[in-house]
Amino acid sequence: MEDQTRVGEHNRHPAQARHALRPRRHDGRRGGAGPHRGRRKPGISVGERADRADGMIALIQRVLEARVTVAGQTVGEIGPGLLALLAVEKGDAPANAARMVERLLGYRVFSDAEGRMNLSLADTAGELLLVSQFTLAADTAKGMRPSFTPAATPEDAERLFNEVVALAKRRHPKVATGVFGAEMSVSLINHGPVTFRLTA
Numbered sequence: 001m002e003d004q005t006r007v008g009e010h011n012r013h014p015a016q017a018r019h020a021l022r023p024r025r026h027d028g029r030r031g032g033a034g035p036h037r038g039r040r041k042p043g044i045s046v047g048e049r050a051d052r053a054d055g056m057i058a059l060i061q062r063v064l065e066a067r068v069t070v071a072g073q074t075v076g077e078i079g080p081g082l083l084a085l086l087a088v089e090k091g092d093a094p095a096n097a098a099r100m101v102e103r104l105l106g107y108r109v110f111s112d113a114e115g116r117m118n119l120s121l122a123d124t125a126g127e128l129l130l131v132s133q134f135t136l137a138a139d140t141a142k143g144m145r146p147s148f149t150p151a152a153t154p155e156d157a158e159r160l161f162n163e164v165v166a167l168a169k170r171r172h173p174k175v176a177t178g179v180f181g182a183e184m185s186v187s188l189i190n191h192g193p194v195t196f197r198l199t200a
Contacts, residue, residue: 056092060084060196076178081128087133088137103198105121125173128172131184
């Protein structure tokens with residue numbers, strides 16, 4: 001006698017037959033593609049990073065001095081303090097700018113009397129040099145060439161970079177900047193070296 005399971009398979013839709021042949025998982029459901037497998041998460045386009053929640057990015061370096069020049073002319077320079085290279089991503093908002101300023105001024109990267117990183121820029125009255133650098137927003141997960149899909153548009157990036165600068169100048173007396181969108185040369189003496197990546 002022919003196996004009854006196989007006889008029943010001939011009368012099924014091909015998709016039903018394939019479903020019946022899939023092994024059951026430990027929870028009793030059958031494996032394979034379900035109705036939600038392969039779907040993109042809402043709000044994330046093709047090529048955009050899934051870790052978008054990182055938000056605005058700053059690469060900060062503790063420096064003895066730093067300087068930015070454009071076409072051979074110095075446009076911003078500081079003594080001891082922080083050099084912050086700043087990148088704006090798609091979806092960033094004024095709240096990200098405010099949080100970034102809070103972190104730049106309050107992040108403890110300077111040594112106290114016991115040599116511990118326990119003091120912030122605000123604590124030490126150090127200087128801050130802000131330089132826009134959209135390449136920090138690049139997606140480098142694949143291939144041999146960076147993708148800048150996560151980066152904000154130049155208009156949005158400039159608006160939020162200027163927001164960071166304005167907020168920082170209102171809260172801290174010693175703030176210098178580069179020139180947004182310009183080809184800049186940045187020189188510095190990194191003390192430590194000490195470098196951190198901040199997100200906001």
